[in-house]
Amino acid sequence: MKAKGERDWRAFQPGILSVMVKQIHKEGFMKSYRKELWFEVPTRRAFINITRDVEACLRESDIREGLVLVNAMHITASVFINDDEPGLHHDYDVWLEKLAPHEPVSQYRHNVGEDNADAHMKRQIMGREVVVAVTNGALDLGPWEQIFYGEFDGRRKKRVLVKIIGE
Ligand code: ZN
Numbered sequence: 789m790k791a792k793g794e795r796d797w798r799a800f801q802p803g804i805l806s807v808m809v810k811q812i813h814k815e816g817f818m819k820s821y822r823k824e825l826w827f828e829v830p831t832r833r834a835f836i837n838i839t840r841d842v843e844a845c846l847r848e849s850d851i852r853e854g855l856v857l858v859n860a861m862h863i864t865a866s867v868f869i870n871d872d873e874p875g876l877h878h879d880y881d882v883w884l885e886k887l888a889p890h891e892p893v894s895q896y897r898h899n900v901g902e903d904n905a906d907a908h909m910k911r912q913i914m915g916r917e918v919v920v921a922v923t924n925g926a927l928d929l930g931p932w933e934q935i936f937y938g939e940f941d942g943r944r945k946k947r948v949l950v951k952i953i954g955e
Contacts, residue, residue: 821849821952824861829942832890833910835877836937838867838948842920843927845950852925854954858935859917861947864907866914866938869929884910884940907940914938922954 823845825838842858858867870876888909889895896905918935921928929935937948 817955818953819849819851819854819955821845821851821950823848823950825937825948825950826945827865827937827939827942827948828945829939832907832940832942833881834939834942835880836939837872837934838937839927839929839935842935842950846922846925846927846952849952851922851952851954854922854952856920856922856927857917857949857951858920859949860911860937861949862911864904864911864941865946865948866911866936866940867917867948868915868936868938869918869920869933870936871932872934872936880914884913887913904941910940911938914940922952 825841825845827836829836838858842856846856860867888906890903890906893899893903893905898905898908920935927935939946
């Protein structure tokens with residue numbers, strides 16, 4: 789329960805946000821950058837380290853301080869951050885197959901004219917996007933953090949969006 793006379797901070801949020809946005813636009817220092825990374829994975833499932841690709845985008849953007857958003861543009865693929873260790877990637881694959889096995893495809897109601905219901909569920913668990921801080925022109929990642937594209941229904945062209953904002 790809120791004590792009598794206490795401010796409801798939620799009521800103040802929109803005002804605070806709008807002031808910040810106005811300042812950024814007025815001073816005109818915010819830059820933005822957008823690029824699509826394309827994939828055509830030859831297998832149904834794969835994990836691909838895209839950290840170097842995102843770093844290349846950051847260099848191209850010339851942004852030194854800000855945020856980078858990296859998101860899968862497809863509902864059967866993920867972008868996530870974790871360790872670049874093949875054993876772990878194998879463990880993910882086994883774990884995801886236990887949670888949402890591909891076969892038998894007839895077990896899913898979504899599989900009418902397609903067979904990728906499991907891929908939608910795997911994407912949901914592994915996530916749609918990551919946001920990484922940009923500090924001094926570099927991705928501000930933890931010591932073992934790497935950015936991955938997770939494919940769960942490959943063998944066709946798919947895209948990842950990289951959006952960078954900052955100064
Ligand atoms: Zn589908």
